[in-house]
Amino acid sequence: MNTPRAFDDAPMEREWQAQERALEHERRGLKANGDADDVGYRLLARALRQPPPEGLPSDFADRVARRAEALGKARDAVSARFEQRLLQAMIAVFGLAVVVVVVCYGAEWWPATSATARVGHLLGDRWLIALLGCVGLSVAAQRTASGRRR
Amino acid sequence: MSADRELVDAVLAKAPGAFERLVLDYQGLCWHILLRLVRQPEDARELCQETFLRVHQSLHQYRYESALKSWIGRVAYSIGLRHLERQRLPLAEPAADEDGLAPLERVDDGFDLEAAWADVEIARRLHDAIDALPPLQRTLLTLYHLDELSLAEIAAITGLAINTIKSHLLRTRLRLRERLQLQLGAAA
Numbered sequence: 001m002n003t004p005r006a007f008d009d010a011p012m013e014r015e016w017q018a019q020e021r022a023l024e025h026e027r028r029g030l031k032a033n034g035d036a037d038d039v040g041y042r043l044l045a046r047a048l049r050q051p052p053p054e055g056l057p058s059d060f061a062d063r064v065a066r067r068a069e070a071l072g073k074a075r076d077a078v079s080a081r082f083e084q085r086l087l088q089a090m091i092a093v094f095g096l097a098v099v100v101v102v103v104c105y106g107a108e109w110w111p112a113t114s115a116t117a118r119v120g121h122l123l124g125d126r127w128l129i130a131l132l133g134c135v136g137l138s139v140a141a142q143r144t145a146s147g148r149r150r
Numbered sequence: 151m152s153a154d155r156e157l158v159d160a161v162l163a164k165a166p167g168a169f170e171r172l173v174l175d176y177q178g179l180c181w182h183i184l185l186r187l188v189r190q191p192e193d194a195r196e197l198c199q200e201t202f203l204r205v206h207q208s209l210h211q212y213r214y215e216s217a218l219k220s221w222i223g224r225v226a227y228s229i230g231l232r233h234l235e236r237q238r239l240p241l242a243e244p245a246a247d248e249d250g251l252a253p254l255e256r257v258d259d260g261f262d263l264e265a266a267w268a269d270v271e272i273a274r275r276l277h278d279a280i281d282a283l284p285p286l287q288r289t290l291l292t293l294y295h296l297d298e299l300s301l302a303e304i305a306a307i308t309g310l311a312i313n314t315i316k317s318h319l320l321r322t323r324l325r326l327r328e329r330l331q332l333q334l335g336a337a338a
Contacts, residue, residue, distance in 0.1 A: 004301050004312045007320070016320050023295070032264075040327035040334070043267060047276045048295035054191040056181050056198060064199055065170035068206035075207075 154218035161209055173202050179219060179297055180226040183307070186289040187230035188237075189281070197233055201226040220306035227289075227307050234285060242286035242318075272333055279329055287322045290315055 007013040022041030025032070026049075032039055057063075157175070160168035180201050185194040204225055212221055234241055267273065280288065286308075293299045293307065301312045308315070 004316055007316075012320060015324060016316070019320065019323050036331060036334070037327065040331050041323065043272070043276065043330060044323060044326050045295060046267060047273065047280060048291055051296060052182070052185055054185065054194075056177055056195060060177060060195075060198070061170045061173035064173050064202045065167075067199070068169055068203055071203060072206065 155214065158209060158212060158218065161206075169206060172205070176219060176222045177202075179223055182292050182297055183223060183226045183289055184230045186292045187227070187285045188233055189285070193233065197229050198226070201229050204229065216306045217303070220303055223293075223303075223307035224309070227309075230285075230289075240284065242284045272330070275333055276326070276330055279326055283322060283326075287318055290318050291322060294319060 007016060018037055019041050022038050023045045025038070026042045026045040032042055157168065157172055161172055177198065180198050181194065184197045184201070185191060188194050188197065201222070205222055208225075212218070216224075231241065280291065283291070290304060290308070293304045294301075299307075301315055304310075304315050305312045310318075
């Protein structure tokens, strides 16, 4: 478990407590008790709480945000181009595969395909005759009905 | 955590000004970490920018397992460490953790805190002593004292065990205090 535990060594634990007490007193702005250790740790805490004299430029956040946005757009553009190229490459590979398959097995498939096409042709003719028959019957029925009404 | 989520969602949705707000919120922490690690302000500024560009690029990988502050601090710390490695600079003195607590050199009580703080020479030496610490110790002290992070938060940033951090803090502060007291004793 990653939780703080007391030092096994008693003097070390006492020293830690003294350091933490001085830090707490310094944060709360309490009056120093004049003890040399306490004064030492409080001076140290005070020095450590001072921010570094150098800082980031005032427009740092703005500049970094603009740079990040520009880089993000460039990354998106590269990614989109990559996806497009990948898609083109896959279509090319697929097309090539179709050509290879046709070249290798086309001779076996062609007669079977032609026979199927002939059967389909005949079936297509019969269905066309049936469709025309239906349309003719429907028109005749309509005319008969309208003649009776007159 | 809900404020973190709100900010992260806004940045991921590319809401105008959201990423700038994130940078403004955490640039202080990153600056402290990087300046303490690498010491050179110019390098620290560049690394700070690199940190936020990395954050922008990989924010979608943030899983809310730690506070956003710790996650961003960890990115800054990793970038600072890599810089030190490239420069072949040691992160910590190897012997820093191995020496036990030396018997303290006691000096007389009765120092006035405000008078000592007003002594420019003492303050300067104290800052010099802090600056002269190895990068790891400087960074841990800054995160604990200046940024007021808890031991657990520092552990999340540095990847060190809490008790290791505690031990570093104890020994470094003790050493600095002893050095300071020698100066105060000499000045008295």
